[in-house]
Amino acid sequence: MSGSSVRLTISGVGHRYDDLPVLEEIDLVADAGRVLVLIGPSGCGKSTLLGIIGGLIVPTAGTVRMDGQVAEDCLNPLTPVFQDFALLPWRSVAGNVSLVLEGRLPRREREARVAEVLALTGLGDFAGAWPKQLSGGMRQRVGIARALAVRPACLLMDEPLSALDAQTRALLLDEFAELIERAGTTTVYVTHNLNEAVRLGHRIAVLSRRPGRVRAVLEIDRPINGRSAADPSLVAIEQQLWDMIRDDAVLAERERVIA
Amino acid sequence: MPDIAGPVRFRARGFAPRSIPGAAAATLLGVVALWQAGASAGVIPTLFLPPPVSIVRALYQLAISGELWLHLGASLQRLAIGWTLGTVCGIALGFAVGLSSWLRSPGMAVVSALFPIPKIALVPLFIIWFGIGEGSKVATLAFGVFFPTVINTAAGVDAVSRNLVRMGQAFGLSNAAILRKVVLPGALPAILSGFRVTTSIAIILLVAAEMIGAERGIGAFVLQAGNLYDTDNLLAGIVVLSLLGQLVAWVLGRLERALLGWR
Numbered sequence: 001m002s003g004s005s006v007r008l009t010i011s012g013v014g015h016r017y018d019d020l021p022v023l024e025e026i027d028l029v030a031d032a033g034r035v036l037v038l039i040g041p042s043g044c045g046k047s048t049l050l051g052i053i054g055g056l057i058v059p060t061a062g063t064v065r066m067d068g069q070v071a072e073d074c075l076n077p078l079t080p081v082f083q084d085f086a087l088l089p090w091r092s093v094a095g096n097v098s099l100v101l102e103g104r105l106p107r108r109e110r111e112a113r114v115a116e117v118l119a120l121t122g123l124g125d126f127a128g129a130w131p132k133q134l135s136g137g138m139r140q141r142v143g144i145a146r147a148l149a150v151r152p153a154c155l156l157m158d159e160p161l162s163a164l165d166a167q168t169r170a171l172l173l174d175e176f177a178e179l180i181e182r183a184g185t186t187t188v189y190v191t192h193n194l195n196e197a198v199r200l201g202h203r204i205a206v207l208s209r210r211p212g213r214v215r216a217v218l219e220i221d222r223p224i225n226g227r228s229a230a231d232p233s234l235v236a237i238e239q240q241l242w243d244m245i246r247d248d249a250v251l252a253e254r255e256r257v258i259a
Numbered sequence: 260m261p262d263i264a265g266p267v268r269f270r271a272r273g274f275a276p277r278s279i280p281g282a283a284a285a286t287l288l289g290v291v292a293l294w295q296a297g298a299s300a301g302v303i304p305t306l307f308l309p310p311p312v313s314i315v316r317a318l319y320q321l322a323i324s325g326e327l328w329l330h331l332g333a334s335l336q337r338l339a340i341g342w343t344l345g346t347v348c349g350i351a352l353g354f355a356v357g358l359s360s361w362l363r364s365p366g367m368a369v370v371s372a373l374f375p376i377p378k379i380a381l382v383p384l385f386i387i388w389f390g391i392g393e394g395s396k397v398a399t400l401a402f403g404v405f406f407p408t409v410i411n412t413a414a415g416v417d418a419v420s421r422n423l424v425r426m427g428q429a430f431g432l433s434n435a436a437i438l439r440k441v442v443l444p445g446a447l448p449a450i451l452s453g454f455r456v457t458t459s460i461a462i463i464l465l466v467a468a469e470m471i472g473a474e475r476g477i478g479a480f481v482l483q484a485g486n487l488y489d490t491d492n493l494l495a496g497i498v499v500l501s502l503l504g505q506l507v508a509w510v511l512g513r514l515e516r517a518l519l520g521w522r
């Protein structure tokens with residue numbers, strides 16, 4: 001895997017659900033092989049933006065462009081990882097990964113690919129397990145394995161760790177950093193968690209309260225593998241981010257209670 | 260303030276029924292034994308309620324004379340054809356209603372309008388439409404099975420997580436693949452649990468239809484026996500129906516375990 005050379009350009013994207021304006025004037029670039037993190041208060045339209053990027057929601061304004069070259073064996077350029085894992089409970093771990101390869105790869109190759117990504121995500125011994133037998137962390141590893149199996153050009157991750165407990169989150173965060181860095185896949189990563197943002201992001205876009213606009217864009221020009229949560233410069237950036245979104249977060253929280 | 264001292268007492272006794280092994284069989288055997296004893300002692304008039312021994316004897320006679328298989332065969336055939344027809348059509352419409360906004364409202368309107376009709380009331384109409392033979396009986400069963408199947412299937416399709424469908428779309432799976440690999444298995448638990456309801460409806464309608472106009476079939480046999488005050492055979496027929504119901508339930512249980520082992 002030589003890394004992805006695909007760049008995403010979000011230009012003038014806006015969205016409204018009926019009368020509810022959710023996103024306005026979003027201009028962002030996800031550089032090839034790098035991680036763009038989206039943070040913002042709850043309800044500001046992060047998932048909506050990710051849906052628009054992934055071609056699952058038609059924006060009411062603006063466009064998203066994909067430029068570059070995808071690998072020869074890429075089966076699904078824009079590939080999601082879900083907060084709730086989205087595994088089929090009636091398929092085994094291997095079956096869930098195999099699902100996205102069926103009809104696209106001959107059986108031999110498919111089995112080899114499944115084995116490869118399961119090994120990569122530490123699931124080698126769990127190929128035959130049912131999702132319900134796995135912990136949350138293991139389930140999300142299946143989600144990652146499934147995403148990697150299609151050789152994505154871009155990973156679209158919507159709060160992939162937020163359903164997990166703090167310890168599992170820390171473990172998986174390290175694994176993500178390594179996998180993403182190694183594969184060099186262009187990634188858009190949505191999170192509430194500022195710590196995740198500074199650990200994974202090459203570029204961090206801060207969205208405002210709904211309707212979401214880009215309030216600020218920070219760059220952290222450093223390899224993500226090997227970044228430490230205790231690194232003072234990252235802690236400083238985290239603090240800076242928190243200062244930016246605190247007021248919005250409080251207001252968004254109140255809005256949710258009223259709504 | 261009052262003092263408190265001493266070990267904490269267990270307070271969560273009760274409301275936790277356990278099943279006692281063998282109790283079910285023992286109860287049934289006990290009832291049968293009491294029944295037999297009551298009949299032998301002359302407490303239960305045997306013309307009105309023949310004792311278990313007579314019923315078993317009648318069953319045996321029916322089995323060796325071949326009469327049992329004649330009636331049972333006719334009933335099973337109607338049951339199989341009618342139930343399958345209603346189920347296949349019901350699942351098809353259930354999926355259509357569950358998946359298509361075009362068909363949803365019209366489909367549900369028709370289903371809600373026709374669902375409450377007691378299907379037995381339609382037997383005379385079906386006899387006019389399809390004749391006194393097999394057609395009217397199969398139609399009655401199919402019709403009775405069809406509506407609950409539509410409703411169960413549509414509910415099962417609705418219950419499939421939108422997020423799983425979205426996952427399939429986001430991975431670029433075809434609609435056919437999503438339907439077959441996501442929606443169908445997701446709806447299967449609801450469809451299979453509907454089978455329990457529809458098979459018992461089918462058996463009720465089967466007997467009713469056979470009583471209205473048939474020469475063969477367990478329903479017809481029970482009715483004839485009743486007309487002749489032949490209560491031994493009448494009850495033998497009822498026992499066969501009860502066994503049939505249990506057999507169907509057992510098969511469905513097996514099917515659920517085989518198909519829904521992941522739950």
Ligand SMILES: Nc1ncnc2c1ncn2[C@@H]1O[C@H](COP(=O)(O)OP(=O)(O)OP(=O)(O)O)[C@@H](O)[C@H]1O
Nearest residue numbers: 017020022040041042043044045046047048049210
């Ligand atoms: N399909 C929909 N129809 C109508 N409104 C929607 C729909 N999806 C989301 N919304 C609303 O749009 C707003 C933005 O939703 P979105 O899920 O994109 O926010 P988010 O930033 O991902 O929030 P969270 O942090 O809670 O995940 C919310 O107020 C939400 O209630």
Ligand SMILES: [Mg+2]
Nearest residue numbers: 046047048158
């Ligand atoms: Mg969201």
